Amino acid sequence: MSDRVEILGIYDRGTQAAVCAGAILDQGLGDVVTYSPVPDHALDHALGVRVSPIRLFVLIGGLLGCATGFIFPIYTVLDWPLITGGKPLISIPPFVVIAFELMILFAALGGMAGFLLLSRLPRVRGRPAPDRRFTNNMTGVSVTCAPEQVAEVRACLERTGASEIREEAA
Amino acid sequence: MSFAKINDDILRTLRPPGAVYYVGLALTLAAFAVGTLAFLHQARTGMGVAGYEHPILWGIYITNFVFWVGIAHSGTLISAVLFLFRARWRTAVARAAEAMTVFAVLTAALFPIIHIGRPWFFYWLIPYPNERQLWVNFRSPLVWDLFAISTYLTVSVMFLYLGLMPDIAAARDKITDWRRHVYRVLSLGWLGTDRQWRHYMALYGFFAALATPLVVSVHSVVSWDFAMSILPGWHSTIFAPYFVAGAIFSGIAMVITLLVPMRRIFKLEHYITVHHFENLAKLMLMTSLIVSYAYAVEFFIAWYSGSPFEQGTFYDRMFGQYWAYSWMMFTCNVFVPLLLFSKAIRTNLRTLFIIAIFVNIGMWLERYVIIVSSLSHDFDPANWSGVYSPTWVEVAITIGAFGLFFTLFLLFVKNFPAISITEMKETMGRSAQADPASSWPDPV
Numbered sequence: 001m002s003d004r005v006e007i008l009g010i011y012d013r014g015t016q017a018a019v020c021a022g023a024i025l026d027q028g029l030g031d032v033v034t035y036s037p038v039p040d041h042a043l044d045h046a047l048g049v050r051v052s053p054i055r056l057f058v059l060i061g062g063l064l065g066c067a068t069g070f071i072f073p074i075y076t077v078l079d080w081p082l083i084t085g086g087k088p089l090i091s092i093p094p095f096v097v098i099a100f101e102l103m104i105l106f107a108a109l110g111g112m113a114g115f116l117l118l119s120r121l122p123r124v125r126g127r128p129a130p131d132r133r134f135t136n137n138m139t140g141v142s143v144t145c146a147p148e149q150v151a152e153v154r155a156c157l158e159r160t161g162a163s164e165i166r167e168e169a170a
Numbered sequence: 171m172s173f174a175k176i177n178d179d180i181l182r183t184l185r186p187p188g189a190v191y192y193v194g195l196a197l198t199l200a201a202f203a204v205g206t207l208a209f210l211h212q213a214r215t216g217m218g219v220a221g222y223e224h225p226i227l228w229g230i231y232i233t234n235f236v237f238w239v240g241i242a243h244s245g246t247l248i249s250a251v252l253f254l255f256r257a258r259w260r261t262a263v264a265r266a267a268e269a270m271t272v273f274a275v276l277t278a279a280l281f282p283i284i285h286i287g288r289p290w291f292f293y294w295l296i297p298y299p300n301e302r303q304l305w306v307n308f309r310s311p312l313v314w315d316l317f318a319i320s321t322y323l324t325v326s327v328m329f330l331y332l333g334l335m336p337d338i339a340a341a342r343d344k345i346t347d348w349r350r351h352v353y354r355v356l357s358l359g360w361l362g363t364d365r366q367w368r369h370y371m372a373l374y375g376f377f378a379a380l381a382t383p384l385v386v387s388v389h390s391v392v393s394w395d396f397a398m399s400i401l402p403g404w405h406s407t408i409f410a411p412y413f414v415a416g417a418i419f420s421g422i423a424m425v426i427t428l429l430v431p432m433r434r435i436f437k438l439e440h441y442i443t444v445h446h447f448e449n450l451a452k453l454m455l456m457t458s459l460i461v462s463y464a465y466a467v468e469f470f471i472a473w474y475s476g477s478p479f480e481q482g483t484f485y486d487r488m489f490g491q492y493w494a495y496s497w498m499m500f501t502c503n504v505f506v507p508l509l510l511f512s513k514a515i516r517t518n519l520r521t522l523f524i525i526a527i528f529v530n531i532g533m534w535l536e537r538y539v540i541i542v543s544s545l546s547h548d549f550d551p552a553n554w555s556g557v558y559s560p561t562w563v564e565v566a567i568t569i570g571a572f573g574l575f576f577t578l579f580l581l582f583v584k585n586f587p588a589i590s591i592t593e594m595k596e597t598m599g600r601s602a603q604a605d606p607a608s609s610w611p612d613p614v
Contacts, residue, residue: 029574033365043364047364054372054373058380076305079303080299080303081366094308094309097318097387097454098308104321107327108376115369119366123361136343136344157527168375
């Protein structure tokens, strides 16, 4: 049983939530997770914008797809050499089409896999969203902190205009 | 206008719709049933029941295939290309266009299977060695098709699903009937945390960037099914751009055809405004001009080539046994869309809807003319007597395809948010959310 406490502040506006999240991180009061109905740039800035590593998944997927698109047809024509249409066995131009399509396919699949992995989805078990309104119109700032920081975190949430504050054991 | 209002308004489309919806659904289901019965009849009896006759061995099944792949293209144009260009107006129409893309590709993918005669062997297309260890021929455009179409279907489904994920979560948290269990599973446990949004936005951008060249490649590959042959009327270097422009043209016409009734049935006039339709009409006009130019170039090249076979085919196309189809095609695709130069017509949804129907018919006829008239007039004059006319089975299967497509679309808009809630909140609600005192901004 953890002795850390989770405090949830619910905001009408993302800008207020961003101010609160930034302040808590600046003061090192605890770990912050935000919930919002839309991607919010103010929250991104408050939490420190980091480039998503998804691009690596997409790049690796694309390179793998491109390589597969050339290697696979070349392997098949060498496996059972059969000249069709008087063309060379390894005819690169038609294989470019296969390579291009597989590059896109694998890049997209790689990106999707990366997204699910990095976003920790699908969440089969685990707690539901702390509040249903986060997919509707409210923004949430969830702060996990030590019990002695609770008062300060609450004060910050109140000061930045949280319309509701809840507290529970993390 | 607040986020909550946008949420409520769009999720309202998931409630029981009016009688018009059910009448529409019954009609489309009936059409699908007719097509299914005709297909079963063909599968049981053999391809003789289709009107295929030497030398016309590609008939309206391949016409339908190309038509439906074409329809699929505007979805990606609207959702991916316009996203990359930051055209904010796409928000209201992108979801319907994306869904349309997926259903059109699914419909298109059925036709090669219906066409091959023994549909239970469709898996022979998949590249694996047969019992003699012989692989598929990767130099064949038909195999390229398999790769292009299956990639397009997979990427379109993922693109649609990614966009839907936060909206399904919004539905999960709002809907109280049995569907909330389905939404819970489909939302994959989406919470809307900063981490999730960060990766979501990155992936959405990559999908748009990947889908844009993909959309160009797919109809280029489909056009090479024809252009790689040596048949006059098919063997042409302009086919790829010509087909891509035509695909987007027909796709936008279909988006308009779907959105006009959808907007009315689900009372979405506030979100899908005349301004959106006008922009779609402008895109339709522009692509119509490109297609018209391509027609002119085709005829010019046939004349300028000095090849009597090319010239004969194009003369036959205008004045031969299929002249009526060609002239109907020109009327629908070249002349009727010129009306869209008038703002009054572009902004009148009734006339716009009628023009879109004309374009749908015209683009179907374009494929029919390219396929059937070229095949009917090859190098050998002895072949020229063959006249292809679709049999009732082919017509019924064609009707069934429309039935399937519209059924899937109707079921989708009834059960999933037909407009992207997330993007609508982002574009329309942001200013109001930042300043609740501000009034509802004009829909963009």
